[in-house]
Amino acid sequence: MKNIFFNDTIYVITYKNIRDNGHVGLRYIYVKADRNMTITERIFYLIKARGLSQNAFSKSVGIAPSTISDWKTKNHTPSADKIMDICRVLEVTPESLLTGAGIDEAEVKETKVDYKGKQLLLEYEGLNDEDQKRLLAYAKKLGELTKLEDI
Template identity: 50%
Template sequence: MTISERILKVLKDRNMTQVEFAKQVGIATSTISEWKKKKTNPTADKIMDICNVLQITPEQLLTGKGIEDEEEIVAASPESRFTPYDIQLIEDYHGLKEEQKKRLMAYVEALKKIESLENM
């Protein structure tokens, strides 16, 4: 399976339209049409944007792990609240030094406070 085929599979699994995907990634819908025709693959500078929109890791996109195997990538459901992107975030967190973890948690708390003030 090519990278573009993986993207299209995840789009289908997520019930996301190509127009919605293109808008969120910042690409033309004609670009996706080119991928479908197997004329091109995404450019390297768009890989992270694609992964963020699809909530998958670059490893999953490039290797197919978790996409091509029998596990379906699906939006978070009551039974399975964590997406592959969530899991990657937790793995990255565990790789941080203790001081970095404390700083990250302080940022999270600050963001929550800002959001609550904005919603008043």
């Protein structure tokens, strides 16, 4: 799981191989930031983004499935003593979960990545933080140049 921030979009990369007509690819979800979700909405969004079922999430966190269902149907929120366990399973900081920083979304789109895209993602993953920032800056500039050429 990797979050990449680029052009005000959070790309949540999940490394799950999928098969479609015999082709193997990766799945990723991209999300545009909009800070309006409640903590409960963030939890359910992250469960989906991480490819977890509610049942698998409940087992990992140690919370009864009925309690998690109550969060959704009765607008209950998790107890404070479970926040750290929830954050551990969902791979987020307590600050992100509570404030929505880097999580909240307005648009979710799931896309398959072809072989070349997979190779690019794996190369990106192998770079250090500074080189990842440089690569994203190059990609942004290349996109701007491409738009100018289309004019």
